[in-house]
Amino acid sequence: MLSDISLRLAPGSFHFLTGPSGSGKSTFLKLCYAELAPTAGRLTLFDRDVRSLSRDDVALTRRRIGVVHQDCQFLDHLPLAANVALPLTVAGRPSVAADLSDLLGWVGLGQLAEAKPPSLSGGERQRAALARAIIMGPDVILADEPTGNLDWEMSLRLLTLLVELNRMGKTILIATHDLNLIRQAKSHLAARVLRISKRRIQLAGADL
Amino acid sequence: MITARSQTDRVVPPSGAPATLTSFTAGAMTFLAVFALALSLASGRLADRWASALDRTATIRISAPDDQIARQTQAVLDVLSTTPGIASARAQTQDEQRKLLEPWFGPDLPLTDLPLPQLIEVIEAPEGYDSEGLRQRLAAEAPGAVLDDHTRWRKPMAEAASRLRLLGVLSILLIGAAMAAMITLAANAALSANAQVIKVLRLVGAKDNFIARAFVRRFTLRAAAGSAVGALAGTLGVALLPAQDAAGGFLTGLGFSGAGWLLPFTLPLLAGAVAFVATRVAAFTTLRRLT
Numbered sequence: 001m002l003s004d005i006s007l008r009l010a011p012g013s014f015h016f017l018t019g020p021s022g023s024g025k026s027t028f029l030k031l032c033y034a035e036l037a038p039t040a041g042r043l044t045l046f047d048r049d050v051r052s053l054s055r056d057d058v059a060l061t062r063r064r065i066g067v068v069h070q071d072c073q074f075l076d077h078l079p080l081a082a083n084v085a086l087p088l089t090v091a092g093r094p095s096v097a098a099d100l101s102d103l104l105g106w107v108g109l110g111q112l113a114e115a116k117p118p119s120l121s122g123g124e125r126q127r128a129a130l131a132r133a134i135i136m137g138p139d140v141i142l143a144d145e146p147t148g149n150l151d152w153e154m155s156l157r158l159l160t161l162l163v164e165l166n167r168m169g170k171t172i173l174i175a176t177h178d179l180n181l182i183r184q185a186k187s188h189l190a191a192r193v194l195r196i197s198k199r200r201i202q203l204a205g206a207d208l
Numbered sequence: 209m210i211t212a213r214s215q216t217d218r219v220v221p222p223s224g225a226p227a228t229l230t231s232f233t234a235g236a237m238t239f240l241a242v243f244a245l246a247l248s249l250a251s252g253r254l255a256d257r258w259a260s261a262l263d264r265t266a267t268i269r270i271s272a273p274d275d276q277i278a279r280q281t282q283a284v285l286d287v288l289s290t291t292p293g294i295a296s297a298r299a300q301t302q303d304e305q306r307k308l309l310e311p312w313f314g315p316d317l318p319l320t321d322l323p324l325p326q327l328i329e330v331i332e333a334p335e336g337y338d339s340e341g342l343r344q345r346l347a348a349e350a351p352g353a354v355l356d357d358h359t360r361w362r363k364p365m366a367e368a369a370s371r372l373r374l375l376g377v378l379s380i381l382l383i384g385a386a387m388a389a390m391i392t393l394a395a396n397a398a399l400s401a402n403a404q405v406i407k408v409l410r411l412v413g414a415k416d417n418f419i420a421r422a423f424v425r426r427f428t429l430r431a432a433a434g435s436a437v438g439a440l441a442g443t444l445g446v447a448l449l450p451a452q453d454a455a456g457g458f459l460t461g462l463g464f465s466g467a468g469w470l471l472p473f474t475l476p477l478l479a480g481a482v483a484f485v486a487t488r489v490a491a492f493t494t495l496r497r498l499t
Contacts, residue, residue, distance in 0.1 A: 035411070056415050063413035073408045077221040089219060090414035132412070 001027045003199050005041075009173060011139065014166045014189055016182045017175040018204070019196030025175035026070070028201065029142050032173065033065045034058045046139070063091055066133030068143035072125045074117035080104070080128055081113040087136045095135075107131045107161065122149030123158075130161060140171040147178055155181055163188055219409060220402055220422040226394040230427055231434030233390040234479045238435040241383045242442025242472045248376025249471075250462045255369030258362065265358065266339075268297075268328040272352035280350035281326050287345050288330060293337025300327045325352075387431075387479060388486040395427050395490040406498060420491035424484060431483030435476040443472045 001024045009015060009032075017025050030036040031043060034050050043050045045061050053061060066087075074083045084104065085095040104110050107127040117125060126146055133141055143162065147155035159181060166172045166189065176182065185191045193204040268288075272280050281299050288297040300308075305324060309317055339357050346353040399406070409419050446463050464471065 033411075056417075059410070059413050059415040062411065067411060069411070073411060075219065075221075075405055075408055078218060082218065086219070086409075087412040089216060090409055090412055090418050092418075136413075 001199065002031075002196070002201070005201050007194070007201060009140070009171055011171050012166070012169050014163075014172045014185070014191040015174070016185070016191055016193045017173060017196065017201070018177055018179070018182065018193060021177065023196040024199065025177075025196060026144055028196070029067070029144050029173070029175055032140075032142055033062055033067050059090075063087065063136055064139050066136065066138035066141045068126065068129045068133050068141070068146045070144040070146075070148055072117070072129040074125070074128070076117050079114045079116060080109065080120070083117060084128055084131045084135060086132060091136065100135075103131050103135060104128075108157070123151070123154040126150060126154075126158060127161070130158065134165060134170075138170070140173070141165060143172070143174045143176075145176055146174060147176065147181055152180075156184065159185055216418070216422060217425060220398075220405060220426065226398040226401070227426060227430050230391050230394045230430045230483065233387060233394070234431040234434035234483065235438035235441075237383045237387040237390075238438030238472075238475045238479055239442040239445075241380050241475055242439060242446060244376050244379035244383060245471060245475075246446045246462055246464060248373050248380070249464060249468055251369050251372035251376060253465070255366055255373060258365050258369060264295075264332040264334075266330040266332065267356045267358070268330060268346070268353050269325045269356060270328070270350060270353045271323075271325040272350075276352070277326055280352050281328065283349040284328055284346060284353050287342070287349050288328070291337055291342055291345070293333050293335050295331045295333040297328055297330045300329060328353075384478065384482055388482045391427060391431060391483045391486045392490045395423060395487040396494060398423060398427075399491060399494040403498060406495070416492060416495045419495060420488060423491050424487045427487040428480050428484045432476045432480035435479030436473075439472045439475045443469070446472075 005028075017028060019025055027036065031038060032045070034045060034053065037043070037050055045053075046064060048057075048061075075086070078086075081100055081104065082089075085100055088095045101110065101113065104113055107130055109124060109128055109131065112120065112124060112128075117128070120128065126149065130143070130146070133143075141162070146158055146162075150158065155178070162172055162174065163185065182191070182193055186193075194201050195204040196202075268284055270277060270280050270284060285297060285299065288294050302320075305327065306315075306317060339355060343355050346355060406419055443464075449463055
């Protein structure tokens with residue numbers, strides 16, 4: 001799927017990963033949160049080789065990486081608040097109701113804490129996924145087509161949240177084929193754009 | 209504050225049929241285990257009773273013409289009094305012999321008209337006696353005397369009781385193994401049905417131990433609860449069996465005695481332990497497979 005990749009995401013950087021559908025954007029993200037392992041070469045996460053990580057190490061590494069999945073990946077039997085607090089739950093850390101409420105309010109879902117995921121709109125689900133991705137205070141946030149199901153207004157709102165997080169020092173990588181979103185982001189911050197082409201990842205030029 | 213512990217149990221959705229199956233299986237198996245336990249304990253008591261009643265006794269039967277009975281009886285008693293390992297010996301009276309025969313022939317048996325042998329009851333001393341040597345001396349002193357040390361029929365009875373006890377224990381072990389197998393199948397079904405939940409939990413950083421714990425806790429509690437109901441029902445069933453009666457023999461002695469009535473209530477703990485181990489093994493095996 002991908003080959004000859006050599007890149008490093010610097011802490012605090014903001015990257016877009018673009019390319020046509022099926023080019024390997026999601027595969028690259030999966031490599032970044034250790035759902036997939038490279039078949040050849042070396043992949044390090046937080047300076048540790050992925051191949052040397054035990055199953056528990058992989059779990060601990062994922063706690064430092066917040067992921068916004070394209071299909072959100074919620075537990076439909078739990079209310080939204082419990083889904084957002086899930087990373088804290090699995091880490092054995094208590095979630096403070098007030099903090100959780102603040103976070104849901106920050107992503108504009110304060111009134112939907114008890115709603116079940118299937119009852120939410122696409123935009124609400126994407127924002128809830130973002131809230132879940134950042135609740136542990138991760139160092140890195142990965143987002144796979146986070147605006148795929150959103151209208152332009154909602155896309156900008158989500159982008160604004162991600163830009164805000166980047167300004168807090170988080171490393172952001174967004175896989176998207178939405179060039180308008182990328183242009184909009186580049187007008188606000190120094191985002192770098194990586195393009196997947198012919199199974200390789202290259203730094204895109206300024207022609208976007 | 210929302211505690212992590214209260215959330216842990218909720219991350220896995222209700223398991224439906226597999227969890228219900230676990231409760232039912234644990235209940236049914238425990239119900240059967242109570243009867244196996246009762247059988248095993250009753251067999252043990254029976255074996256002990258037979259052993260203690262017969263182990264230290266023997267009977268000497270004297271069949272001789274009327275005019276020789278008294279002489280041979282006295283001769284036998286003399287031999288016994290000088291035999292090492294014999295604690296006591298005495299000839300049974302006619303009344304005692306009548307009581308022995310009463311269940312079969314009724315109270316009006318004309319004992320004096322019947323050619324019945326004279327019975328001598330022998331109580332063995334703890335160190336025991338040489339039965340072969342005694343037989344030879346009896347043959348010399350009282351040709352009509354025959355020593356019956358009960359070995360001939362005591363041994364197979366004691367063996368039968370021991371085997372019955374062993375079968376009871378084996379049944380309990382098999383019931384435990386069958387319950388473990390059923391709970392393993394139910395846990396595997398629940399784990400397979402929740403593959404997507406497991407995937408999500410892993411994506412947000414759950415360790416295998418956390419995921420396994422959610423399933424193990426649920427199945428352990430289900431099994432223990434089902435087993436408690438089964439233990440209660442089984443104990444009630446045993447309690448409702450007819451009380452022990454000499455005429456009823458072994459079957460009416462099937463039950464618990466004294467502190468033994470508490471034993472069935474240890475079964476839910478065992479069922480919980482079996483479920484804990486079975487679910488934990490199943491969970492970790494499945495989680496290793498679901499990479």
